[in-house]
Amino acid sequence: MAALQTITQSSVSTGATSYNSCKGAASTSASAFEKVVPDQFPAGLRVLVVDDDITTLRVLEQMSRKCHYDVTTCSEATVALNLLRERKGCFDVVLSDVHMPDMDGYNLLEHVGLEMDLPVIMMSADGRTSAVMRGD
């Protein structure tokens, strides 16, 4: 039997959004209600995608839209981390590239894991499992 998932409904909007969409979340979190959505999940999943390659980022954004995720994109890890800190509770999962110029993906993973306790999915053009398993 499929596990039922509960999500806190803050702002469920399809399509990519910029940081502004999270503005309401902080104030409504106290009054946010929990909703069981077995059929819709994971529609509305709030994903933060981090990748320094803007072509890849745009593709990931579109893929997320097609999955009806609420997607926010970021091309810099440091900006992503600040965003996660500023808008705590605004995201359900982080999708991050491994190789980035400003911050290693594993570094981001470490920070996010410690500070926000959010799941982070690592991505790499390097097909070897070892490249992403390092995140353990």
Added chain:
Amino acid sequence: MDRNQSRRQISLMRQSLFDQGYLDEQFIQLEELQDDANPNFVEEIVTLYYRDSSRLISSIEQNLERNPPDFNKLDNIMHQFKGSSSSIGAKKVKAECALFREYCRAGNGEGCMKTFQQLKKEYGTLRKKLEAYFQLARQAGPAETASRPK
């Protein structure tokens, strides 16, 4: 040229890009992402790729001029370029990227240079072919860019 002829020509052009190894399945992924809300998605991504990757090409060029070249740095830049090229399904370009990285790891400067010349050639050829393809598709009408072989 009538509509049916246009469609057939576009379909053939598209198929040959796959048959001749210029594109791989990732391109089909892009086509599948195209929809009414994003009717020119494939062309947008390809345009974005060529615009953004030019700085990586320049960077590699500059770094190859150094004597001796910093192979580690070159490998890193090429990793980025390969990733970007993968996202549009640029099969031949990707293959040259992989070869270039092998030469980097072997510290073979000449191998790098030769491969880079070949890479630029493939990169340019693909660009021309895709430009022609998109132009034809645009002339025939929006439905054509997502056509699939039977």
